[in-house]
Amino acid sequence: MYGNVDIKLIKSLKDKKFRDLNGLFTVEGEKMVREAQESGFEIVKLLYRDEIGEETMKKISQMTSPSPVLAVIRKPEDKPIVVGDGIFLALDSVRDPGNMGTILRMADWFGVKAVFASEDSVEFYNPKVVQASMGAIFRVRTQYTDIPALCRQFRAAGRPVYGTFLDGENIYGCGLSSDGLIVMGNESNGISAATAAEVSSRILIPKSAESRAESLNVAIATAITLSEFSRRK
DSSP: OOOHHHHHHHHHTTSHHHHHHHTEEEEESHHHHHHHHHSSSOEEEEEEHHHHOHHHHHHHOOSSSOOSEEEEEEOOOOOOOOOOSSEEEEESSOOOHHHHHHHHHHHHHTTOSOEEEOTTSOOTTOHHHHHHTTTGGGTSOEEEOOHHHHHHHHHHTTOOEEEEEEEEEETTTSOOOSSEEEEEOBTTTBSOHHHHTTOSEEEEOOOOTTOOOOOOOHHHHHHHHHHHHHHTO
């Protein structure tokens, strides 16, 4: 059951190319595997350290300390996400796996309907994204798309498109809708010019007058923004 072919396949899933080729990804740890089991995702294989041995688990694990259990999971089929009521999130070139995973966790916490990402964003099923999501990857709907086109789609449907900018209107004083799209930008460069042109409402998370910080981490900014939208419901 755990022959060389299986081990080679599981090790290959460390690379995006092979995750895409096989339509598979891995999760590790008892909590994460339990989250996967309780989701609608198909679990292809479960491997326990006590059964396969410490050395074999070290070979296939992507963690510093191999966990007691690892699951190989099939990626879900892509299904179009329909624009509807509620808050949706768009990530414009978010490339750090830790940020992406944390943002998925925030989306889960605040009830975001779906998370869209530009094609140049980090992969949702990157191992570091999966682990940082703390199970949210199994609950939040995700899709890669053209973000400027998505913004136009929301505006055509009569729904606002919010973007976070340093020259935006104070989020704590402006009107916010319970429906619409929130765009968060790249860690270094913020929202791209092409996407910014499609934003209908520019918002700002204000900083203290004494602060010398240039910007907020995108995951932290997302949490603050979603919290304020949630508070206004």
